[in-house]
Amino acid sequence: MAVKCIFFSEFDPVAGPVISYQVPQEFPIREAFDAVHDLIITKPQLYDRLISVDAGGYRIVGCPKSIEDNRYARNALIFNFVLVFDEDTDTTYYEPVVQKLGGAFRTYELESHFLSTKSSKSTIPSILTQLLIRLNSTGICIIRIDDTNTLRLKVSPNVKDPPLVCDHHVPVFTQSSCQFKQLVKDLVAQEIIEYVNGFNHVAKISHLSEVSPVIVKECIQDLVIFGFVKLLSIFQYCNVYVPTQKLPQLMTEEELQTRCLQFVSLGDTRPKLADVFRILCSLEAGLSVKDLCFRNDPRSMSIDERKLIQFGIMEGLIHHLQKYPVLNRENSDIPTELQPLIKYLDGSHCFDEICCSLGVSNQTLDELIDKCIDITVCWK
Template identity: 45%
Template sequence: MIESIFYSEFHPIAGPQIVYQVPEDYITKEEFDSVHIYIITKPDLQKSVITVNLSQHTIVCCPVCIENPKYKRNALIFNLCLAFKKDSVTWIYESVVKKLASYLTQMELENEFLFSEEKKKQIPSFLKKVKDHLNNYGYCRTTVTMGESCTVHLKIAQCVSDPPIIEEYDVPVLIQDKLVTDYTWDLTTQQILHYVDGSSHVAKIASEADIEVNRVKACLQNLLHYQVIQNLSIFQYSNVYTITPQLQQLATDKQLQEECIQFVGRKEKKQPTFYDIYKMYCSLTAGITVKDICSRYNPHSLLIDERKLLQYGLLKGFIRRLHKYPIKLPTSETESSKQSLSYQMFDGCHHFDEICCKYGLSNENLDELIESDPSIVICWK
């Protein structure tokens, strides 16, 4: 958030000084004097974005020099600066100060906005509008009248975090219309999209599309960034899920209930009842596998697609997957040379999906390997 915005320039007699500030005296004369060499700068730093750190504040600015014989000392050196609290995120305002410097330079060259004492009186109101609009709305569109009008357009850069890393065991699921996305992306991404079916994991998609797996991961990460896909875990009947507090939202939102019924139904003439769907969700808990739930309720007879049921619950955050993390306890016995390399990942940081995908094992193979070694324990989380 912008705490203060001020206009400073080099006075031919007094030297560097703050001419206008909104609000006044946020940056004191003493603070300004201690760093003015970075605000009213030498030619090497002009037209560059500069960040100045004070004890309590951070200043972001872009100094400008306009050379012309009409100015005293043949140059006008000025800087419009934004001030923030110490340790604020300021990089998102760098494009704003650069654009403000460009606007003021243009207005000065065309209309003597900074040279004319009469026109210069508009600067305080201009600074206040810029500060208030950027803080309240994230953008600013204001008009400055100087005989001719000049409209200033400013916008704070969006702070976008990097998308999560795509793993080979992730299952991408489309959350936008496939007909729309097919015509939006490059040829490699379009080819990959044909294999995104909500059940194939990344390694399988790479194999079927005949594309190197790292390229597939890069394309999917891009799709994830633009919210075209969402990642889920591999579906298996041995999976264990548990509900989250968000499930309560499904119990009270009628529109969400209708959407859920449409999504999880088996696409037959008759639709499942919400009561049966909600009952199956509530039965998901630690120690109960999907196979156990299906044996108890027979979702086929209830017109429910169990894969879609779990997929919808994960997409909406109503349920979450409980993963199995094997841990190899230290033993005094000498390790057999025949032991699988997967033992290296039995440290409680790698779950079954990751280990199976890396070593080409099935869930059953890994279970047998663990059951045959009493020094391995399982942590569910």
């Protein structure tokens, strides 16, 4: 748990700097506060400045705010929403949250006197509790403040190597997409996730949502970082899959079995676990999904073959054998119609990527490659 405590501090005209509310209430922050309160409720020169200070074994991060008006005692309301961490915590990714938190409540006060009205101010402990829980669980907070205001905060996690999102990647939600869609208020993000169904690739989502590919990739990347989405390969009936060493877990882990049967069922009828396991075990090199369906007819067993493959990939139960074209000789006589392919023939670009980039089908790409004897297709 990164955030140990959140407190609301303000300047009391009699007592001076005080902690009015804190969550958890029993957290021992008072002594540290007394030692550095002049850096929490500060002089005017430090208003709106992000301040991080170590005291009592904790790192205290705040952004003091002030509103000048003769309706307040001493003609000013001075306050600070403060996050508390262990002293050795890297708080870089929480600093924008602290700044936005203070700024949001300054706006609420200017618009509706939220902090200076007893009834609305009394809701602060509840807000702090929700903040603490959500910052430490998902890093995303969407909290209804009143009838007209909603607080939205997001912690950008410390990701040294953020996942690369490409045009041919297929995002799929790892949890209920309906619940997630209700939480998202950003209009552009709403347009994007409307087309995230586990089968549309990034380029298609961009086209359908009429949102720039760059923005779509940034949105999907954030969802991957926070664990809401996984990236899969494009599903096609010509694809070939093989079981992995994790497949036997499906017969031993009840929780995995429950999720699998719920996920792959076709309609309201639950399939038999034995049928699901048998079909997955029958996957092998050289056998396409189309051939698999012809042999087993999964739909007659109430199994959605597309969802079955999707679940298998998400859980690591099966592996997609991708095709990678390689040019055997640099000085090969490449036909004119294959010239756009040359930069993809180093063995690091799969068929999905090439098809998306060139706007051709898998079959068309196969036919083009067959025209050159110096191109070898590797499966891996």
